Amino acid sequence: MPGMDGVETCEEIRRLDTSISVIAVSGHSVPKMMHRLMSLGGYTCLRKPFDMRELVRAIARARGDSVKG
Numbered sequence: 001m002p003g004m005d006g007v008e009t010c011e012e013i014r015r016l017d018t019s020i021s022v023i024a025v026s027g028h029s030v031p032k033m034m035h036r037l038m039s040l041g042g043y044t045c046l047r048k049p050f051d052m053r054e055l056v057r058a059i060a061r062a063r064g065d066s067v068k069g
Contacts, residue, residue, distance in 0.1 A: 006024055021062035021066055022041065023043050023062060024044070025050070025055075026046075029047060
């Protein structure tokens with residue numbers, strides 16, 4: 001992500017469209033950054049390596065929640 005970090009990317013996505021569910025993926029355990037992402041409206045944060053089923057479940061939950069909301 002040249003020129004932007006994950007938090008800045010999330011901010012930009014939320015600025016463009018608040019209905020988009022952001023699922024952040026990081027190779028680092030940075031609780032402060034993850035908390036910031038969630039406070040910006042991120043849906044969830046996954047830490048690498050993760051099982052693909054975990055990502056699929058997160059996407060399904062985010063899609064389900066967006067239909068309900």
